[in-house]
Amino acid sequence: MTSKGPEEEHPSVTLFRQYLRIRTVQPKPDYGTNPTLSSILLNSHTDVVPVFKECWSHDPFEAFKDSEGYIYARGAQDMKCISIQYLEAVRMLKMEGHQFPRTIHMTFVPDEEVGGHQGMELFVQRPEFQALRAGFALDEGLANPTDAFTVFYSERSPWWVRVTSTGKPGHGSRFIEDTAAEKLHKVVSSILAFREKEWQRLQSNPHLKEGAVTSVNLTKLEGGVAYNVVPATMSASFDFRVAPDVDLKAFEEQLQSWCQAAGEGVTFEFGQKWMQPQVTPTDDSNPWWAAFSRACKDMNLTLEPEILPAATDSRYLRAVGVPALGFSPMNRTPVLLHDHDERLHEAVFLRGVDIYTRLLPALASVPALPSES
Numbered sequence: 001m002t003s004k005g006p007e008e009e010h011p012s013v014t015l016f017r018q019y020l021r022i023r024t025v026q027p028k029p030d031y032g033t034n035p036t037l038s039s040i041l042l043n044s045h046t047d048v049v050p051v052f053k054e055c056w057s058h059d060p061f062e063a064f065k066d067s068e069g070y071i072y073a074r075g076a077q078d079m080k081c082i083s084i085q086y087l088e089a090v091r092m093l094k095m096e097g098h099q100f101p102r103t104i105h106m107t108f109v110p111d112e113e114v115g116g117h118q119g120m121e122l123f124v125q126r127p128e129f130q131a132l133r134a135g136f137a138l139d140e141g142l143a144n145p146t147d148a149f150t151v152f153y154s155e156r157s158p159w160w161v162r163v164t165s166t167g168k169p170g171h172g173s174r175f176i177e178d179t180a181a182e183k184l185h186k187v188v189s190s191i192l193a194f195r196e197k198e199w200q201r202l203q204s205n206p207h208l209k210e211g212a213v214t215s216v217n218l219t220k221l222e223g224g225v226a227y228n229v230v231p232a233t234m235s236a237s238f239d240f241r242v243a244p245d246v247d248l249k250a251f252e253e254q255l256q257s258w259c260q261a262a263g264e265g266v267t268f269e270f271g272q273k274w275m276q277p278q279v280t281p282t283d284d285s286n287p288w289w290a291a292f293s294r295a296c297k298d299m300n301l302t303l304e305p306e307i308l309p310a311a312t313d314s315r316y317l318r319a320v321g322v323p324a325l326g327f328s329p330m331n332r333t334p335v336l337l338h339d340h341d342e343r344l345h346e347a348v349f350l351r352g353v354d355i356y357t358r359l360l361p362a363l364a365s366v367p368a369l370p371s372e373s
């Protein structure tokens, strides 16, 4: 039982032998080859969004694989696939004995789907984060149904806005003037007209991608107690995603003026208000981009750089000065994140592991930057 062939070796023995191959000899132990350089951060979030179970073809938490190889599960695209792809790529690289100048860190963070306030937003302010000395980060992107891969260099700013309208209450049978509902209706109309304008701007210009215009959806209406009681207060909640080139101060003034134009007693508050949109440069002035895009080119991957329509933890990383790219290596895959029947083909998943095994060496070998010498 002690000398089996390599394919039969007990996995614990394999692990032990791999560990022995790492030359941790003092006084220069081989922990990573140049710890003075900033590190590469591979970030992923562990939380997922809720499901409407009855709308799924398979139990969304069973990870059912159909006869064609599609794996159905909440998180199959967003973004449990990437967590495992990072781990598998790093495992392969370690197994092959690779060493790189830059250290690679992986973070698995909570709460991204509810805004990251107890997750990445806090973490980037902690000494533990500073200690990672991250110089560049990879985080999630979106699948691409074509042959190409999308890579995200910026994000729209989430602004969650609740407009509250107050007015005269009274009996539901009367023509009461100055009601909360009338004024709220005006604000809703102004905002939905703005939505239509942005939609038309997107539709009429084939060069514009979704992330380049501002979107808004009316996502909640609240107020009222009975059919025949005119309420004194009503509110409408909106999910704005503001394009990174928008003047945020002017945009807030616009919100203010829509509310003012609706009449007295119309105010708004923010559930989320991102004020630091950042763009990670996608030209060769950015050595991280140069390494990323070169590695993709070497693999014959077509890249489509875009602004992410949604928001991820990348915004917290970019805001503390860590350039980040949002990349989910899923081509020929419909965008199904947050949707029913979220799924990923196992071949696409496995190809993603291969892609990271090429990307990570390139990124972790970026020579010292001017700021690091």
Ligand code: MET
Binding pocket: 112, 113, 114, 115, 116, 158, 272, 310, 311, 312
């Ligand atoms: C705005 S907080 C981020 C939550 C989620 N990722 C979204 O974009 O909706």
Ligand SMILES: [Zn+2]
Binding pocket: 045, 078, 079, 112, 140, 312
């Ligand atoms: Zn996500």
Ligand SMILES: [Zn+2]
Binding pocket: 049, 078, 113, 337, 338
């Ligand atoms: Zn998500």
